[in-house]
Amino acid sequence: MALLSPRKTVMTASLAVAGVVFASPSGAEASFGERTLSYGMSNNDVKVLQEKLKEEGFFNFHTATGYFGEITKQAVKDFQSANNLKVDGIAGPQTFGALTNGSGSGGSAAPAPVKIPDSSLLREGSSGNAVTLLQEKLKELGYFTASVNGRYRSDTVEAVRTYQRTNQLQVDGIAGPQTIGHLNSGNGKPYSPEKPPANSGSGSTQLPTNTVLxxxxxxxxxxxxxxxxxxxxxxxxxVTGTYGPITRDAVRSFQRAANITVDGIVGPQTFNALKNWTGSGSGDSGSGSGSGGSGGNAGTLMVGSEGPAVTELQNELRTLGLFHVQPTGYYGSITKQSVKTFQQQWNMTADGIATKATIQKISQAADVHREDAGSGGSGGSGGFQVMNLIADASTFIGTPYVWxxxxxxxxxxxxxxxxxxxxxxxTIPRTAAQQYNxxxxxxxxxxxxxxxxxxxxxxxxxNGIYIGNNQFIHAGSSTGVTIANMNTTYWSTRYLGAKRLH
Known part of the structure; x- marks a missing residue:
């Protein structure tokens, strides 16, 4: 049996105390420092390197993973820079010497981690450097096991979904602002296959295929x-296992989003759509629903708040035509902008923070809209609901205009x-003139x-759909689908009247 050097024995013992267990190296395996380590490598020596960098304050993930990715490379470069070594992100003899001899200079502050850009959604089909960084972070935490290639395919979707589920985020396989922000924060839980994912329940999550619910x-x-x-x-x-009215409403919302028959009954068409769903019921790109909640009904809600109070706020904003996606219970950038828009409309301090006064005003305005919808005949044959019409119309905001x-x-x-x-x-006619008649x-x-x-x-x-407060949602030739104010000079001078088409 090959013996470990005293230096490696001490390191192995210290890491075991820290809760990180390494496999014993074979006799043919080089001890730490005997081979150069660089980007893309994955072995126990990389784990030792990460632990040493962590002790020096340059590697800021909770756990050494053994994968030399972009984060490890940046940590090596920061260490090299702080110790007047050649900065190349490769751990060679000089870097090993500074690390193992205790002569390295720890940073006075933790180095800035490599961050994934959060300016756009990353989803299946995306590619580029942002996807590479996403895969790197997921790999560092043990969620992504394939080769890092910068292409957002099914393996990346599954890794993101597992990360979201483990960290109690909205599970949609899409890396939006909340998922990326959570990864960038360094607070993500490392992957643990022994732990069942959050919200997994005690029963099987395999959808049936030969029944109707x-x-x-x-x-x-x-x-x-x-x-x-x-x-x-x-x-x-x-998750109760009982198909009640709340479940039926959720099914209808999904069917509407999936553009399939909306009947609240789950048959083969709905089962197939659920299995193959790659869209999002969330708005704040990858946001979690949150069972608890920071910020109660009587408190202030702001970015980072989550829970039922946020869900209720998003529902009210959706009623007003200001929140254009499914409520998530997480207060992210989209919710902030919706609140800010409302505050601007009502001449309030437009900071995107939902204070008690803002929440009360939003609730009052939403009540007026619901009363308007009721007086406008919100019911009707086939279960037609005006608020569903407004909510559906708002999901297309940003869609381009095409003649x-x-x-x-x-x-x-x-x-x-x-x-x-x-x-x-x-069913209504096709042209504006026909619809008017x-x-x-x-x-x-x-x-x-x-x-x-x-x-x-x-x-x-x-034409456009009136959403209250002298506003309407329409497809404008220069704006695409957007919300406009009827009181502006352009629209007020061209207004012909209103018709009820439902």
Whole structure:
């Protein structure tokens, strides 16, 4: 049996005390410092290197992983710079000497970690340096086991989903601001295959394939359904195994987002859509629903807050047409901007922080909108709901304008109307003029009514859905789908009237 050098024996013992266990090296394996370590390598010597860098204050992850990725390379470069060595990110004889002889200079402050850019969403199909850094961080923590290649494919999706589930974030396989922010913070839990993922429940999460689930059903199939809906951000309650009204509403929300038949019944079409779902029920790109919550109903809510109070706030903002994705319970950048927009509309301090006064004002405004929707005939045959119409329309904000377009790849004004009404079970004509003639005239618009304008030609040539507070959502030729104010000079001078199309 090969003997360890005294130096390596001491290091192994100290790491065992720290809770990091190494496999014993074979006789053919070089001891630490006898071979150069560089980017892409993965072995026990890299773990020793990371531990030594950690002791010197240059490697800031909780656990040495044994993988020499971008983070380890940067830590080596920072150590080399602090010790007047050649800065190349490669651990060779000079770097080993400074580390093992105790002559290294520890940083006066922890070096800045390599951060993943958070300016855009990373999802399946993405590629580039940001994906490389994402894979590096996931690999450092043990979630990503494939080769780092900068391509966001199924293996990266699964690694992100596992990270999100373990760290109690919104599970959607998409690296958005919250997931990236959590990774950049250095607070991510290392992967532990012995630990069951959060929210896994006691039963199987395998979706059934040969059954239909509907209201009042019970059992493991319903548990699996609720778990998958919860992972995708459509269900924020406890997994109970009982198919009640809340589960039915979550199913409907998912069906609407997946653009399939909306009936609240889970059959083969819905099961297949759930299994293959790559979209997000979350808005704050990868946000967690959070079961607890910082910031109660009576407190101030701000970026980082989470829990039921945030979910309620997001629902109210969605009612007002200001929050354009599914509520997540996490107060991220999208929620902040929605609050800020509301504050600007009401001449409040526009800082994006939901104080008690802001929350009360949002609630009051949402109540008015709901009353307007009720007086405007929110019910109707086929279960038509005005607030669903507004919520669905708002999810397309940012979609580009395309002349003759009538799909999510691009809309013109009347194509947008026809599409949104259609997914809510209402068939209306195609052009603005036809829709004007089809609708029932109203003296003043209520939420959900369609407002018409005379723009490039005589008669009704443009329209949008009224969302209250003198605002409407429409597909503008220069803006794409957006929200506009009817009181501006341009729109007020071209206004023809409102029609009810539902």
């Amino acid at each position: 509907r209201l009042n059903d019970q059992g493991s199939g319903v548990e699996a359904l609720q778990t998958h809906l919860k992972d995708h951000g459509f269900y924020s309650h406890s 003759g377009g009538a799909s999510p790849s691009g809309f013109d004004c009347s194509g947008f109307m026809q599409y949104v009404f259609n997914i809510n079970g209402k 089809f609708g029932k005239s109203v003296s003043s618009p209520s939420v959900g009514d369609v407002v018409f304008f005379e723009t490039y030609t005589t008669g009704p040539s443009h």
